[in-house]
Amino acid sequence: MSIVSRSPADRVIVVGAGVAGLATALRLVPRPVTLVTASPLGDGTATGWAQGGIAAAIGPDDAPVLHAADTEAAGAGLTEPDVALAVAGAAPGLIDWLVEIGVGFDRDADGCLALGLEAAHSRRRIVRGRGDSTGATVLEGLVKAARATPSIEVLVAEAKALMQDANGAVCGLVCESDGASFRLPARAVVLATGGVGSLYAATTNPRGATGSGLLLAARAGATLRDLEFVQFHPTAIDAGADPMPLATEALRGEGAALIDGAGERVMAGIRGGDLAPRDVVARAIFQARASGREVFLDTRGDLGRSMARRFPTVAGLCAGLGIDPAAQPIPVRPAAHYHMGGVLVDAEGRTDVPGLWACGEVASTGLHGANRLASNSLLEALAFSGPIAASIEAAPPASLIGEATMPARHRSDGGRALPEVRALMERRVGVVRDAAGLRAAILRLRALAETGSDAALTGLMIAVCALSRQESRGGHWRNDFSGQAARTHTLTTLADCLRAAERIAADQTLAESLTDA
Structure with a gap:
């Protein structure tokens, strides 16, 4: 069955093909899903660039309540405790689900999942794939599973506007491909479009991360929450690239230190030191740079010599930039990385616009509060994909689909500004x-x-x-x-x-x- 001929009463449209969109599409099986993506499947998503990992309390000294407590502490008073505990509790099972669909995570000598440490975590609980290529590893597994699923069809097109019926309920999507606009009616739409990092000159995000999904929801009348909370990753590699390559936080978890040009510790005297929460480290580096001091991530010695094996993505990035991490420190600076704010959703990913759900970075679930804990982003998307699918199944289809009209066309400057x-x-x-x-x-x-x-x-x-x-x-x-x-x-x-x-x-x-x- 072609995309255009699918019955609107059956079809769900998922906008975005990162971990949030793919996981939601797979959770909706066997319902027909049209996955709308601006780039070919597997390209152009922040998921594929994620170097960190997925936080999950699976170690013998760990528990979901400890993971939730760390999440709340990082969230600076705005994390919702029930959401943090629910997501932390779901994490071990979500890792199992990814393994079942073929995602290969790193293992230790005994064959158990290898667990890493990142800033503001009280335990080693970071599950990784190919060292610092977790995002790409997870994305590859989800793409393979989606391609093998007959109920999921992929449409490479740009989402331009949400269709709404006479009562304001979302009942489809206006798309554009090859200069032509067309409508896709549907019973529900899920936004999984990522964040806003590329609104900033210094960013670790793909070029397309300019908040398109956020604006789609806003124009449909959705409530937005905490848009001011933008996370700046403290250790983007400062070597002139745009977007900026990332030196994963896991390096500091394994002993790398932040130093200035004179070799002095940038985080000396600051609570948590090099493993303080991201906002604290980012501000310390910002202030050092504002005072005229260059900042570096020092991986010289054993860590640098083992980087090609343990952190191959960063090692490759450094090689491409002419940096030898075993012999010279890596120049770093803060860069826009993740948006804690987004479209307000409930525990099942529903927005306050009927027929519209949101998953992943575009959504504000209450998990991250004012500052996301490292390696909770992929986890959040996975944790909400199941409840979103169940919620859509339980919801009545959008009404008056036949009466829906094209939204007013918004004037566009074509990206010139x-x-x-x-x-x-x-x-x-x-x-x-x-x-x-x-x-x-x-x-x-x-x-x-x-x-x-x-x-x-x-x-x-x-x-x-x-x-x-x-x-x-x-x-x-x-x-x-x-x-x-x-x-x-x-x-x-x-x-x-x-x-x-x-x-x-x-x-x-x-x-x-x-x-x-």
Whole structure:
């Protein structure tokens, strides 16, 4: 059966083909699924670039309650305890499921799963594939399983808008391929589109990670949560590449240290040292660089000499950049890596727009809070894929599919503003923020959004939320509000953000007129 001829009453559309999209499609078997992906299956996803691993409490000294506690501690007061415990409890079974479908994880001499250590984890619980190629290993296994599943069909196309019926329920997707737009009616749509890292000039994410799914949901009226919380990975390799290659956090778990050009420890005197939470390490490196000090990851010695065997991805990246990690330290800097905020979903991945679910980085599940714990991202996507599939099966199909109309076409600038957006987000909405910089960003992003820049509109929402949070917490750090306020989430919509930006622009106009007078 072709994609276009599938019955809308049966079909589920999954947008995105990383771990979140593939796992959800496989969990929906035998229901017909159309997997919409902007790139050929296996390409262009952040999953394939993930060097870390999957956190799972399977060691003899570990337990899900300990994993959940570490997740909450990293989340800086905004992780939801019940979500953390549920995801941590599901982790061992999810590893088993991946093994069953053919994913090959690293084993120790006894044949047991090898467990690594990463920052802010109290136990060795990181399950890896091919050393620092876990994402690629998992992606390969899921792609192979999806290709072998008759109920899953793949459509290489760009998702342009969500179709909605007369009551506002999502009932399909508007796609574009080879310059032609067409509609795909469906009983449900799952967004699994990844994050926003490529809105920043320095990022570890693929070029397509500009928040497209976030904006699809926002334009459909979905509630968004905690958009201001962007995680900057502290150890992107600073050698001029875009996107920036990553030196996995696992290296610090195995003894690598952060040093400056004089050989001094960057994390000396900071609680947790080199294994402090990512936001802490990223700010320490940012501040060192702001003071004129270069920062390096020191793997010289035994770790560097064994890197080709233990961390082949990083070893290959270093070789390509002319760096010998056994003899010279690796230059590093923070780079946009993961978005803790996203489309608000419940425990079954449902948004507050009927017919629409979200899974993975595009969603805000309550797991990560203000700062994601290392190796919890692939886990979150896997953990929610099953409940999402069960929820879709239990939900009635979208109504009035035949009456759905094409959404209003949004003017697009074709990505022309993206370089300016990236530079602006890096400078004004980055690791350290303040009111003046955020207001300046909002004014310029608003102007660019009005020319049809989707990237600017998504960045505008993040900047507005960052300005509204007048505290420093997790991945959101204000140098004009260093303390913490009450533990509250930022809930917003696209309309809310546009109204806030309009007020800021009006205030600026008034201030300028008074100055001129």
